[in-house]
Amino acid sequence: MFDLGDGINLDHRVYDRSGVLTAATVALTITRPDGTTFTAPDIITPSTGYYQAETFVPDAAGDWTYVWSVSGAVTDVARGSFSIGGATGSAPLGGPYASLAQLKAQMGIADTNTAKDADLSRRLMSASSDINSWTHRQFGRAEVATTRTFRFGPTGVDTHDFWTDVDLAVSTVPSADVWDMSTWTLEPADGIVNQVPGWPYNRIVSAYAAHPLYASSPYSNFRVAVTAKWGWAKVPANVVTSCLMLAVADDKAKDAPFGVAGFGDYAVRIRSNPMVEEKLKDYVIDSGLQVAS
DSSP: OOETOOBOOEEEEEBBHHHHHHHHEEEEEEETTSOEOOOOOOEEEETTEEEEEEOOOOOEEEEEEEEEEEEEEEEOEEEEEEEOOOOOOOOTTOOSOOHHHHHHHHHHHOTTTTTTTHHHHHHHHHHHHHHHHHTTOOOOOOOEEEEEEEETTEEEEEEEESOOOOEEEEEETOOOOOOOGGGGESSGGGGGTTTTTTOEEEEOOOOOOOSSHHTTGGGOOEEEEEEEEOOOSSSHHHHHHHHHHHHHHHHHTSSGGGGGGOOHHHHHHHHHHHHHHHHHHHHOTTSSOOOOO
């Protein structure tokens, strides 16, 4: 496990049938946790048959995969993976919400067996996307604050989840009047829902927001720009478990006739697994409450 910001060094040796290091054409493909391709570093050859990728710094937390492709005098494909940790228990925005190591342990696959790593990583990302669609929210977190725009309602501003008030800023659109955040309150109070801490904030309210005259004022129809670190500080345990269960089910579906076990959209897949549906029910929100641009 590496930390975000660490440099990664990858190398590969090419042998012929006699076990002798041999020159060949070598390429390296590196894939981020979200399935996108990372720009591969240059490859150097310190000696015959020995190939080193120049040190590179991953730009996201999660499980990364890589493939060495060898052609020419020797034809070979070698796969591998490594994990980049963010804050303990956190995930990148959008997922995946469980690690490759967790999924392999769940399925009884040895850490040293990397043959299915790329495929399992895709299944974790797919399961996380299903969870996002089902709950109308995501459970990763951003480390850098960015700006999203919301409409100011009669009781305040309903926003997407944000996990800290650090770097939080709000201004009106388009006048760009900056709010004094000391006069506003974040909800849920203290990040507690159903007496359980660890929830993100998703509402910004004023002590005057509930007054009938305030609700009918022109100000209640303004749009505001909210700059925040979006997401959840840590992925809830039930979301991690749901992600693993869906990924395992997705993997098993490939062995079903015509893939029927995995047929359908995200709603079908989650409803067909009552335990997952039950674990996620407390996290489902009304998709119409929060509209950002």
